[in-house]
Structure formats: C-alpha cells, structure tokens
Amino acid sequence: MMRKFAAAKVEDIIKSIPMPVYAPIEENGLVQYDRYEEGAKLNLDTCKTEKSPKDVLFPQWEDMMHFRVEGKNISLTEQERCSQDYVLFGARACDLKAFEVLDRVFLVDPVDTYYAARRAHGITVAIACGQPEDTCFCGVFGIDPANPTADVVLWKAGEEYYAEAQTKRGEELMANWETEEANAADVEPVKAEITKKLAEKPFANLSLKGLDGDHMMEMFGSDKWKKLSMACLGCGSCTFVCPTCQCYDIRDYDSGKDIQRYRCWDSCMYSDFTLMAHGTNRPTQVERYRQRFMHKLCYYPANNEGLYSCVGCGRCVRKCPMNLNIVKVIKALGEENK
Amino acid sequence: MTKETLVPVLGVVTDVRVDTPDVKTFRVNALEGGKCFEHKPGQCAMLSIPGVGEAMFSITSSPTNKEFMEFSIKKCGCLTEWLHRMEVGQQITVRGPYGNAFPVDTDLKGQSLLFVAGGIGLAPLRSVINYVRDNRADYGKVAIVYGSRSKDDLVDYPEIVNEWCQEAGIDVYLTIDAAQEGWDGHVGFVPNYVGELGFNPDTYGRALVCGPPIMIKFTLQALEKLGFGHTQVYTTMELRMKCGVGKCGRCNIGHKYVCKDGPVFRYDELGELPDEY
Numbered sequence: 001m002m003r004k005f006a007a008a009k010v011e012d013i014i015k016s017i018p019m020p021v022y023a024p025i026e027e028n029g030l031v032q033y034d035r036y037e038e039g040a041k042l043n044l045d046t047c048k049t050e051k052s053p054k055d056v057l058f059p060q061w062e063d064m065m066h067f068r069v070e071g072k073n074i075s076l077t078e079q080e081r082c083s084q085d086y087v088l089f090g091a092r093a094c095d096l097k098a099f100e101v102l103d104r105v106f107l108v109d110p111v112d113t114y115y116a117a118r119r120a121h122g123i124t125v126a127i128a129c130g131q132p133e134d135t136c137f138c139g140v141f142g143i144d145p146a147n148p149t150a151d152v153v154l155w156k157a158g159e160e161y162y163a164e165a166q167t168k169r170g171e172e173l174m175a176n177w178e179t180e181e182a183n184a185a186d187v188e189p190v191k192a193e194i195t196k197k198l199a200e201k202p203f204a205n206l207s208l209k210g211l212d213g214d215h216m217m218e219m220f221g222s223d224k225w226k227k228l229s230m231a232c233l234g235c236g237s238c239t240f241v242c243p244t245c246q247c248y249d250i251r252d253y254d255s256g257k258d259i260q261r262y263r264c265w266d267s268c269m270y271s272d273f274t275l276m277a278h279g280t281n282r283p284t285q286v287e288r289y290r291q292r293f294m295h296k297l298c299y300y301p302a303n304n305e306g307l308y309s310c311v312g313c314g315r316c317v318r319k320c321p322m323n324l325n326i327v328k329v330i331k332a333l334g335e336e337n338k
Numbered sequence: 339m340t341k342e343t344l345v346p347v348l349g350v351v352t353d354v355r356v357d358t359p360d361v362k363t364f365r366v367n368a369l370e371g372g373k374c375f376e377h378k379p380g381q382c383a384m385l386s387i388p389g390v391g392e393a394m395f396s397i398t399s400s401p402t403n404k405e406f407m408e409f410s411i412k413k414c415g416c417l418t419e420w421l422h423r424m425e426v427g428q429q430i431t432v433r434g435p436y437g438n439a440f441p442v443d444t445d446l447k448g449q450s451l452l453f454v455a456g457g458i459g460l461a462p463l464r465s466v467i468n469y470v471r472d473n474r475a476d477y478g479k480v481a482i483v484y485g486s487r488s489k490d491d492l493v494d495y496p497e498i499v500n501e502w503c504q505e506a507g508i509d510v511y512l513t514i515d516a517a518q519e520g521w522d523g524h525v526g527f528v529p530n531y532v533g534e535l536g537f538n539p540d541t542y543g544r545a546l547v548c549g550p551p552i553m554i555k556f557t558l559q560a561l562e563k564l565g566f567g568h569t570q571v572y573t574t575m576e577l578r579m580k581c582g583v584g585k586c587g588r589c590n591i592g593h594k595y596v597c598k599d600g601p602v603f604r605y606d607e608l609g610e611l612p613d614e615y
Contacts, residue, residue: 064345067388067389069389072425072427073429074348074388074431076346076348078345105584105585110343110583111343112343112585213593216592216593216612217612220612221612246587247586247587247588248580248581249580250344250586252388252389252391252392254389259388259389263344266580266587268588274578274589275578276415276577276578277414277415277418278414280578281577287614291614294612295587295590298593299592299593300593302593
C-alpha cells in the first residue's frame with residue numbers, strides 16, 4: 001500500500017526507528033554509508049556514494065576470532081556474530097542487486113556465518129534514483145533504478161517521499177512511521193522520468209553480446225588485454241569501491257595480549273594476491289587486470305546462471321585514476337566477439 | 339568437516355619425522371585424541387599457527403588410518419619455517435577437509451593405477467597409494483614412479499623401501515636427478531623415466547600425477563606419447579588460498595576454484611580452462 005510523507009520529515013522518521021540505522025552521511029564533502037547519529041548530515045539525494053553499502057554486510061575490516069598462545073598451547077574464542085536487527089536506509093537499486101551477487105558467494109554451502117548473520121538482520125529501505133549520473137549503466141544489467149528490490153521503497157516526488165513496503169518486515173517497519181495515505185498512480189510519472197533519464201545516459205546502450213561464461217577461451221585469449229591494462233597502476237581503487245568485489249584476506253595481528261584473526265578486503269589487482277613461495281601465476285598487471293574483468297563478465301556468470309557480477313553502478317568509472325574501467329573492457333571485448 | 343567455515347579446531351602434533359633436509363612429516367591428532375575430522379584421498383586442510391599464518395596442505399595420510407592425520411610439509415616460506423620448528427606437543431589449528439578428492443570409489447575402482455610423483459608431490463598421492471593398499475581387492479596392478487633431486491630428497495623413503503617395495507602387485511621405480519654416491523638406482527628426470535618404462539595405457543587404465551608444475555607438464559606429454567588419453571590422467575593443483583571454500587577469490591583457474599572444485603582435476607577438465615596456473 002502506497003503511503004507518503006513530507007521530505008522534510010525523513011530525518012524524524014529515521015530518528016524514530018528503534019534500531020541502528022545506516023544511511024548516506026555527508027562528511028568533508030564525501031557521502032558514505034555510516035551509522036546515523038543525531039547531528040549527522042544526512043544526504044539522500046546523492047545518487048552514488050563514494051563506496052557502496054557493501055561494508056554493512058561485509059565490512060572492510062572484520063574481527064573474526066582471538067587466540068591466546070601459552071607455550072605450546074592455544075585457546076580460541078570466536079567473535080560474536082551480528083545478533084541485532086538494523087536498517088539500511090537509502091540504498092539504490094544497483095547496490096541492492098549487488099547484495100544478491102554477494103549472497104551467491106557467501107550464502108552458498110558452506111555458508112559464511114559472519115555474512116549470513118548480518119544479511120539476516122538487515123532491513124532495507126531503498127530510494128529510487130531520481131537523478132542518475134552520467135556514469136550510471138545499471139540498465140545494461142537488467143536493473144531498474146525506478147523499482148529497486150527492498151523491504152521498503154521510497155520515491156521522491158517534489159517535496160514528498162512516497163513509500164511502499166514490499167515485504168512483511170517492511171510493513172512492520174513502516175507501521176511506526178508517521179505517513180498519510182497516497183495514490184500509487186502518483187508515482188508512475190516519477191518512475192517514467194527515471195527510466196527516460198537513464199536511457200539518455202552515455203553508456204545506456206552498451207552491448208554485452210559475446211561476454212558470458214560460454215566465451216571463456218575467446219575472452220581470455222584476446223590480444224586486447226595488454227593494451228587495455230597498460231595504464232593500470234594496480235592501485236585497487238576499483239575493487240574497493242565496487243559493490244560486488246568480494247575477495248578477502250585473512251590475517252593475524254599480535255596485540256601483545258592476544259592474537260586477533262581478522263578478515264579484510266583484498267584485491268586481485270595487487271601483485272601479492274596470488275603470490276606463493278615459488279612465485280605467482282599472475283606475474284604482471286595484464287593477468288591481474290584480465291582476472292578482474294573475466295571474473296565479472298565471464299567466470300561469475302558461468303557459475304551463476306548467467307548473472308553478471310557487475311551492476312553498472314559506475315563507481316569504478318568515476319574513481320579510476322587512470323580512467324580505465326569495465327565500460328572500456330565491455331566495448332573492446334564485446335565487439336570482438338560479435 | 340569443521341563446523342564453521344574459517345573457524346578452525348585445535349590439533350596437537352604427536353609425532354615429527356624428518357624426511358629430507360627440507361621436508362618433515364607431522365602427525366596431528368585432535369586434542370581429545372583421534373582425528374580432527376575424516377577426509378578422502380586427495381583432500382586438503384588449512385593448518386595455522388596463530389600470529390604466523392594459515393595455509394593449505396594436502397593430507398598425506400590415508401583415510402583408512404583411523405588414528406591420526408599426517409602432513410608432509412616442505413620448508414619454503416614463512417609459515418612452513420615456523421612449522422618446521424614445531425616439537426611434539428605443539429598445538430596448531432586445523433580446518434577442513436577441503437576440495438574434491440581422487441575418485442577412488444568410482445572412476446579409479448577396478449583399474450590398474452600408475453602413480454607419478456616428483457619431490458614433495460608425493461604427499462597427496464601417498465594418501466591414495468595407502469588407500470589402495472588397504473583396499474587391495476578393489477584395484478588392479480599398481481606402479482609408482484617417484485623421483486627427487488637426490489637420494490636424500492626422497493620423501494617417505496623408509497615406507498617406500500620397507501613397505502611398498504615389499505608388496506606383491508606393486509612395482510616401485512625410483513629415480514634421482516643426478517648420479518650420487520651410494521645410489522645404484524635409476525638416474526634421470528621423472529618424465530623421461532616414465533617414457534623409458536613405456537607404460538601401456540591398456541594395462542594401466544588411470545594415471546595420477548603430482549609434482550612441481552614443470553614436472554607435471556612434461557609428464558603429461560610423456561603419458562600422451564605413450565597413448566594415455568586425457569580422460570585417463572588425473573593431477574592435483576596448488577594455488578594460493580585463504581578461505582578454502584571458494585569465497586576469498588584467489589585460487590581460481592577460469593571459473594573453477596582449486597580449493598573447492600579441485601585440487602584434483604582430470605587432464606581433459608584442465609584443458610577446458612584458461613592456462614593460468
């Protein structure tokens with residue numbers, strides 16, 4: 001059932017939610033998902049946050065367990081899993097689709113219980129993208145930014161938010177919000193406007209033809225990787241802002257008191273990513289660069305019924321210091337396989 | 339399998355055997371005795387020393403050994419240096435078992451088997467060899483070609499000489515890279531020796547190969563020359579791993595993860611994947 005409330009009241013609604021809320025917060029000119037606290041500068045209008053809300057499910061750095069070592073003996077204490085419900089407020093269609101991509105990694109057998117607990121306790125409130133940016137191309141991957149998949153979806157129309165629960169959890173959350181009845185038909189022009197704007201964006205008509213799990217050897221063997229990757233610095237920015245990159249490292253930190261085993265994001269763009277005592281199977285940036293895009297456009301789809309592990313959020317397009325990105329790869333390799 | 343992905347159980351080292359100047363074999367038990375978990379031949383486990391690191395090692399003991407697990411470990415990096423300093427009674431963390439296994443109960447059953455190993459590459463195959471020895475009636479003839487740099491670098495030498503060589507139906511062929519005093523056996527590289535011995539693919543229905551990448555490569559060529567088909571040959575791979583369950587994203591060859599979909603690959607399966615290993 002469609003409800004609505006004044007846009008100026010959104011902060012009051014967030015404050016009324018009786019559990020932690022993660023929302024886009026502006027600080028020093030950057031908009032990032034963070035725990036909302038009284039006085040924080042909420043920014044729900046920015047289309048693309050710097051990093052995706054991936055951290056909420058899969059933090060950049062995560063404490064997993066602690067060891068105590070005494071002589072030859074070891075004792076182990078596991079870190080508690082997430083046990084409290086929370087709300088992710090203001091997420092966009094692409095970032096929520098990325099959660100599905102992550103689910104197919106972390107929730108398949110054997111389940112990653114750290115991720116699973118966070119996923120189970122999260123309630124999502126999405127906002128339809130009123131202002132897609134030039135770097136947006138989610139539509140290429142079949143994502144509709146006018147109709148995100150979430151527990152509650154918000155559409156901004158003028159100075160009002162229209163809100164509709166899509167799940168029972170969403171209904172329960174909205175039950176406590178001060179809203180008034182609204183006509184669902186009023187949202188249709190907003191959705192149509194979003195669809196129109198996205199279609200006018202420069203990458204709207206990218207073709208993925210020839211890029212899938214069935215073209216592994218052609219894509220891998222292409223002579224274009226060398227030129228495509230030549231300028232890559234291996235800085236890993238693309239992997240850190242990417243909502244679907246899930247590679248991680250596990251490391252130990254000896255605090256002097258005990259030893260903490262933590263998990264942190266890693267990047268296939270780094271030279272030590274696959275380094276072993278006898279060497280590495282990806283010795284130059286060409287192989288590392290190829291690995292990242294082969295994974296997004298070929299290996300992941302091969303393992304997941306054709307689902308790509310790119311959602312077209314465009315953060316890598318915006319962030320790469322050398323102006324390299326997946327759009328260039330799609331254009332170069334897609335044409336080749338036509 | 340250990341209950342939680344990434345969360346290990348504790349094990350204790352109950353025996354340390356010095357195999358070669360840089361290989362030791364560690365016997366590991368659960369703290370309460372017995373094994374930490376059951377495994378199949380060819381599977382691996384993550385061992386770690388908290389504060390030093392964690393890495394994947396093949397379980398070299400056979401699942402038919404009900405008392406303990408064994409790991410043959412070559413000293414070649416930071417963690418393995420540390421492991422080599424372990425004494426009996428040292429506790430370590432263990433999780434697994436990970437990966438597929440050699441198809442001992444399906445494709446290999448009823449076949450005569452040719453094992454080809456180089457150096458520390460014997461470790462994963464030893465699990466299969468001893469499994470086959472303990473289920474002798476299920477398999478035909480067994481031939482083992484094993485080579486190392488020198489006589490002193492042959493892993494498990496006492497077991498090979500005192501047990502394998504003494505058993506009817508098992509032919510053992512040892513070789514070392516260069517002639518050495520006190521060695522009157524064969525001298526030469528493993529792949530060449532396999533060619534010289536001229537194994538017949540009709541007799542030996544399946545071949546299992548493990549060793550350094552270069553040795554695997556040339557052995558596969560030698561087997562091909564002898565007429566072995568790609569579906570007759572298995573090998574086992576190793577790439578860098580962190581999670582062991584196909585999620586940390588680093589041990590993939592194409593869309594296959596060595597930790598989860600491997601480490602055992604049939605030669606024809608490997609041929610369908612990008613050459614990046």
